[in-house]
């Protein structure tokens with residue numbers, strides 16, 4: 308018999324990766340130019356984590372997935388319109404900044420409290436999922452600190468695969484250096500998994516799932532409490548964009564032979 | 578004055594890898610009291626190799642329980658060493674092993690961690706670190722009030738420490754493990770066979786393949802087997818590392834024609850990796866401008882694309898060849914083959 312899990316996915320929103328970003332100095336430290344105007348998406352690696360969670364829950368009847376997110380509530384609502392159609396989950400929302408310039412440790416404290424407040428939380432069934440890094444802060448710190456705050460010391464980062472064995476143990480593949488995976492066996496929940504890309508393609512939109520999710524998403528957004536999230540103790544001396552554009556030499560109307568010769572001499576330095 | 582601890586783990590052969598030596602060099606440049614902290618099955622050989630580094634103390638947590646990367650035991654070891662050292666600043670190489678635990682360790686110590694740091698400097702009594710935000714799209718220099726301050730330095734950012742070996746007096750720091758810390762066991766590694774491994778972080782050259790390799794060509798057909806042969810041939814001849822665009826590595830999941838050796842581990846860019854190589858050649862990529870962060874840490878860049886407006890090239894590459902990559906790469910391989918022989 309499969310074990311039912313309580314899978315909590317932590318993920319915020321980030322500017323759509325296709326947007327050009329520019330840092331500006333705000334009253335509370337660095338920010339992005341027109342931050343509130345930029346279209347947002349669910350943080351890509353948390354997005355993968357959510358699909359993996361839904362997939363795992365589907366295979367273990369009685370399981371449930373939560374998505375816990377600190378983000379400006381109006382923007383989160385927009386992003387939920389898309390995300391809600393992808394997988395069944397219950398949203399736990401905290402109204403706060405989603406800026407990359409805030410502290411992972413502060414975000415982790417808020418998220419851990421939000422997880423602890425989930426009614427009926429059972430540590431023996433708990434798997435805390437998230438992205439191994441965010442596309443904003445890119446630190447890979449938040450999930451570890453959430454784990455510490457929840458007392459979970461079976462933690463995995465850069466996860467590409469999770470398999471549950473018949474005895475309930477978890478086999479986990481984590482990315483390590485040089486295009487390899489480390490394989491670990493963990494006795495079972497509770498565990499923290501920071502996902503890399505995983506194995507699953509983006510699920511198709513399912514309007515029915517969307518409708519079901521929205522029933523709990525809207526009240527969750529209304530309930531979302533404001534949270535203070537900054538970067539206490541950090542002094543940003545500077546935030547700059549690498550501005551140097553390269554003067555690209557364009558070679559066209561040249562034969563493949565000529566081009567190949569030039570490339571080979573560049574590669575070999577001859 | 579800061580007490581600066583360098584935390585390093587040994588490799589399976591008991592040595593210290595290059596990123597650890599880079600962390601030693603970076604820490605030494607800061608001034609302050611230096612302490613070396615080592616974790617591994619047996620660390621004496623490693624400690625002896627860095628005997629001349631200038632450590633006031635060598636602290637270690639050793640034993641079979643600490644041989645493999647595992648959160649519970651690595652975190653316990655790092656925490657114990659940091660406490661024994663009375664460290665205010667902890668510099669560690671940002672290896673997958675340390676990246677997994679250091680932020681958790683900073684939390685236990687009541688401090689803070691900064692990861693993926695690309696430079697560390699001390700001036701006027703203050704330490705500053707550089708790190709990138711929004712997936713390598715902007716770089717910040719930051720200072721911190723909190724201590725201990727854990728700094729994970731990305732590999733390849735500073736020259737490795739070089740110095741005299743000797744005999745180091747290593748003090749063991751005792752860590753008693755509970756059963757709960759051994760619920761996870763590392764059972765092995767999974768990797769393609771050595772001659773099939775196309776991700777080579779130490780290579781001088783990066784070849785980036787885009788989805789164009791799998792698209793219909795001028796004759797209205799796809800030529801995936803030819804593309805595979807050309808790419809693998811080039812990698813074999815140059816020992817370059819292979820990277821792929823998101824579109825290309827995603828094709829597999831979408832059931833389309835794929836290059837059989839391409840996995841998500843190859844993906845570079847905003848939601849992939851940003852590897853460090855001296856030279857980079859992108860082929861059949863289009864990629865909108867923000868995704869060219871895959872190039873961020875590649876010094877000399879060239880691109881081959883049929884599209885003269887390729888986002889990987891305009892303003893990003895030093896040279897763009899507007900040409901058919903199939904024809905060019907076939908010729909490149911032909912010219913390289915005798916050189917290799």
Ligand SMILES: Cc1cc2nc3c(=O)[nH]c(=O)nc-3n(C[C@H](O)[C@H](O)[C@H](O)COP(=O)(O)OP(=O)(O)OC[C@H]3O[C@@H](n4cnc5c(N)ncnc54)[C@H](O)[C@@H]3O)c2cc1C
Pocket residue numbers: 324325351786787788789790792794821822823824825844845846847848849850860861862863864865868871881882883884887900901902903
């Ligand atoms: C959330 C999100 C995250 C993303 N993250 C990443 C990321 O991390 N990395 C990334 O790369 N992308 C990322 N992208 C995708 C990115 O926007 C582009 O879609 C993608 O990089 C384009 O892939 P491509 O260049 O391989 O393919 P295409 O856009 O398909 O371009 C193929 C190119 O090949 C050329 N071509 C075809 N045949 C030949 C030939 N014979 N010779 C020469 N040229 C030829 C064509 O002219 C064309 O320019 C992301 C997108 C999103 C939405």
